[in-house]
Amino acid sequence: MENEVLLQVTDLHTHFFTDDGVVKAVDGVSFLVRKGRTLGIVGESGCGKSITALSILRLLDHPGRVVAGEIRFKGKNLLSLTENEMRAIRGCTISIIFQDPMTALNPVLTIGDQLSEVLLVHQGMTPHEARIAVIDMLSRVGVTEPQKRFEQYVHVLSGGIQQRAMIAMALLCKPDLLLADEPTTALDVTIQAQILELMRDIQHDLETSIVFITHDLGVIAELAHDIVVMYAGKIVESAPVRKLFNDPRHPYTQGLLKCLPRLDADETELFTIRGIVPGPFDVVAGCAYHTRCRYVKSICRDRSPTLEEVAPGHQAACWRSRDEYNTAEPISSEPSTRED
Ligand SMILES: Nc1ncnc2c1ncn2[C@@H]1O[C@H](COP(=O)(O)OP(=O)(O)OP(=O)(O)O)[C@@H](O)[C@H]1O
Numbered sequence: 001m002e003n004e005v006l007l008q009v010t011d012l013h014t015h016f017f018t019d020d021g022v023v024k025a026v027d028g029v030s031f032l033v034r035k036g037r038t039l040g041i042v043g044e045s046g047c048g049k050s051i052t053a054l055s056i057l058r059l060l061d062h063p064g065r066v067v068a069g070e071i072r073f074k075g076k077n078l079l080s081l082t083e084n085e086m087r088a089i090r091g092c093t094i095s096i097i098f099q100d101p102m103t104a105l106n107p108v109l110t111i112g113d114q115l116s117e118v119l120l121v122h123q124g125m126t127p128h129e130a131r132i133a134v135i136d137m138l139s140r141v142g143v144t145e146p147q148k149r150f151e152q153y154v155h156v157l158s159g160g161i162q163q164r165a166m167i168a169m170a171l172l173c174k175p176d177l178l179l180a181d182e183p184t185t186a187l188d189v190t191i192q193a194q195i196l197e198l199m200r201d202i203q204h205d206l207e208t209s210i211v212f213i214t215h216d217l218g219v220i221a222e223l224a225h226d227i228v229v230m231y232a233g234k235i236v237e238s239a240p241v242r243k244l245f246n247d248p249r250h251p252y253t254q255g256l257l258k259c260l261p262r263l264d265a266d267e268t269e270l271f272t273i274r275g276i277v278p279g280p281f282d283v284v285a286g287c288a289y290h291t292r293c294r295y296v297k298s299i300c301r302d303r304s305p306t307l308e309e310v311a312p313g314h315q316a317a318c319w320r321s322r323d324e325y326n327t328a329e330p331i332s333s334e335p336s337t338r339e340d
Pocket residue numbers: 016018023024025043044045046047048049050051052061062063064215279280
């Protein structure tokens with residue numbers, strides 16, 4: 001069905017209970033992914049992108065835990081499934097691609113053995129059937145000489161081929177949902193472009209929904225239909241890709257867009273957002289971005305803005321779009337590290 005919602009994450013909170021205190025890695029995140037569409041999640045390092053993906057698959061390491069929220073996939077709340085039910089979904093119905101292929105690939109198995117395993121376990125294929133399917137998928141993701149690669153170990157392959165092998169593994173069961181966590185960041189630009197092209201083709205052929213995580217808005221522009229921008233564990237803006245690029249509302253999104261290199265600009269120096277992301281244990285009062293924001297007023301320091309609709313299908317969490325902002329007191333916009 002067109003526009004069918006495949007995944008709906010509602011008010012997700014994932015915390016890490018460390019000896020030094022609680023890290024609110026994901027702090028009330030909601031979004032949805034439609035069938036056959038790509039949702040981009042962008043934001044600087046540490047804003048909670050990977051932890052969001054790992055929460056969906058329930059792959060969090062101790063001391064991380066989903067403490068609240070709902071993750072509804074095809075109508076079922078993944079958070080209430082048993083570990084066995086979850087295992088049946090992981091790697092098959094929902095699969096994940098990591099930035100570093102060595103996280104997913106096993107150095108002591110051949111590519112063929114580890115990719116076949118997915119089909120033997122999840123689809124009950126015979127080794128012969130699995131071999132045919134794996135070689136077919138390797139060639140589909142652009143691995144040259146797939147028969148030869150089938151017999152090889154990971155370490156003899158180049159980074160690009162390793163990444164493709166991992167993508168092949170993630171796609172073998174024709175997943176309904178693919179979580180791609182910075183899948184091309186470690187690759188050179190030519191291979192990056194090929195892999196993005198490949199993901200687009202696969203989405204077209206298999207109607208796969210994709211959650212594409214990156215800190216690079218340029219990459220997301222190529223691939224995503226919708227975008228959420230995260231900052232310090234929260235979504236600060238959410239919109240269809242074109243609206244977000246043409247009319248960004250949150251100062252953080254505006255900053256990220258200004259950081260993109262432009263071919264038509266004369267500037268030789270790239271823009272950077274001043275200040276730094278709050279550390280994991282920093283509790284910033286009000287809007288978490290206010291310490292870096294050029295439009296900061298007293299209300300931004302005092303109260304956290306909620307995500308609200310600023311145009312049809314376009315949401316932002318910024319006081320500037322509310323009436324209260326106009327009457328609030330201006331304060332110095334020098335970046336500072338607040339301690340309260
Ligand atoms: N095992 C852990 N223990 C404590 N805190 C953690 C742990 N793993 C992640 N965090 C914290 O969770 C927050 C979100 O991390 P996450 O890995 O999701 O960031 P990210 O947006 O994926 O960043 P990057 O772009 O660097 O991959 C960070 O503040 C991080 O310090």
